[in-house]
Amino acid sequence: MVWRMFRIETEVDKARREVLRSRLLDANTTASPVLAALRGTPGERDQPLHVWALDEAGRLAGGLVGHTWATWLHVTYLWVDTPHRGSGLGSRLLAEAERLAREERDCRTARLETWDFQAPDFYRKQGYDVVCVIPDYPPGVTEYTLTKRIG
Known part of the structure; x- marks a missing residue:
């Protein structure tokens, strides 16, 4: 050939x-x-799942972007604006995404990736377990993959 x-x-x-x-x-x-x-089945389709938080003025205070597939929630991005950090908003966004994935899409597990300078400790406090560590990805940084049973 x-x-x-x-x-x-x-x-x-x-x-x-x-x-x-x-x-x-x-x-x-x-x-x-x-x-x-x-x-x-509905689980075959990769479906977006987004959760947004707006402040009193209607500006974006934080959000979570992810998707569900095959009984899994995959959190792609979770961000909270600086003035709202430490207020519990990140925990509330994550909990709401997990609830929606569990109750409306029959998801049983969640997964996400984060870097060492971002939020591995935050996710551990939310009940996530580290299942993979990739050192030097990108160079000088460690990436973590975490999972959690949600249903």
Whole structure:
């Protein structure tokens, strides 16, 4: 078999990305009984989950961006504006996302990543356990992956 020369592209090609995602999903589903069982269920779909907090003036005080998939909540971003840090807002945002994921999407576990200079201790206080440590990612920083049973 002969292939055309490889090309490196930095632009986002949404059509190719979808073809690749679809083919990988098909291959994974064929190889995994668990993923095959999810096929056609609400849990199969990757669904966004966002929680926002606004201050008295309607400005963004904090927020959580994540998604749910296959009974998992994945927290991508959690941010609280400086004047509101230490007020419990971050804990409330996280708790609300966990509640929504558990009660409305039947999620049982949550996961997230954070760096050593961000909030690993905050997440431990919220009941999360460190399951992976990647030193020097990026150089000079340690990344943590944490999980928590929520349902």
